Amino acid sequence: MKTLIISLTIWGLLLFGTTPLSTLSAQNAHKVEVGSPLPGFKLPDQNGKLFDVHTVLGKKNLVIYFYPKDGTPGCTKEACSFRDNLKDFTHINAMIIGISGDDVASHKQFVLKNHLNFTLLSDKDNKIRKLFGVPASMMGTIPGRVTYIVNKKGIVVHVYNSQTRPEQHIREALSALKYEKQ
Numbered sequence: 001m002k003t004l005i006i007s008l009t010i011w012g013l014l015l016f017g018t019t020p021l022s023t024l025s026a027q028n029a030h031k032v033e034v035g036s037p038l039p040g041f042k043l044p045d046q047n048g049k050l051f052d053v054h055t056v057l058g059k060k061n062l063v064i065y066f067y068p069k070d071g072t073p074g075c076t077k078e079a080c081s082f083r084d085n086l087k088d089f090t091h092i093n094a095m096i097i098g099i100s101g102d103d104v105a106s107h108k109q110f111v112l113k114n115h116l117n118f119t120l121l122s123d124k125d126n127k128i129r130k131l132f133g134v135p136a137s138m139m140g141t142i143p144g145r146v147t148y149i150v151n152k153k154g155i156v157v158h159v160y161n162s163q164t165r166p167e168q169h170i171r172e173a174l175s176a177l178k179y180e181k182q
Contacts, residue, residue: 031133038062038154041128043099043121046107051097051121061094061180062150063173066134067166068143070102070110070120078145078166083116085170092177093152099123101143137163145169149176 032039042052056062065082067075082089082096089096096118102110107120123129126143134144147169149158158176160169 030131032131032148032156032159034156034159036156038064038148038150038156039131041131043123043128044104045122046104046111046120048104051119053097056095057154058152061092061152061177063089063094063096063147063177064099064150065097065145065147065169065173066099066129066132066143067145068163069100070106071113074145074164074166075100076110076114078169079110079116080114081167081170082118083114085174086117088174089177092174092180094173094177095119097121099128101126101129135161147173149173149180151180 038053038057040052040054042050045051053062063082065078067078069075079098082098086096098118098120100107100120101123103124104122107122110116111120121128129143132146132148134146136142137144142163144161145163145166146159146161148156149172151157157180158172160172162168
């Protein structure tokens with residue numbers, strides 16, 4: 001029975017890119033969820049300038065997405081999809097913020113190579129990833145891919161977690177933001 005449960009868990013991870021709920025709760029005692037206030041944070045952006053999330057709260061809805069690594073196929077697909085849909089996000093008064101553990105130089109190169117038109121933040125020591133409770137996937141070996149939608153009041157109104165469906169993060173974000181006041 002124990003072997004069957006382990007096998008099903010591994011297949012679930014491989015097929016759906018999600019972490020079992022029991023693992024999530026153990027990993028994320030302080031997990032940011034729907035209804036949670038956005039935790040404050042400051043991180044350097046792709047230009048080395050310190051970004052403080054408090055400077056945009058109350059002014060814009062936020063799409064904060066955590067992704068594993070600059071330049072990988074899934075992360076590039078996700079970032080380019082956000083880029084290609086920026087007008088839709090701007091129309092609903094939303095700002096896109098990508099966060100990974102890559103350094104500022106890597107982010108700068110990723111932005112230039114892919115003509116990205118939004119903010120990328122460097123969470124080199126993964127403090128903000130841990131603050132949000134973003135789970136790792138693939139048995140804890142790959143940083144998770146999670147998108148948080150935050151309204152102007154600073155409340156998380158939607159969370160989408162999928163390692164294997166990077167472009168779905170954009171659809172989920174746009175759908176959730178349709179119901180937020182401009």
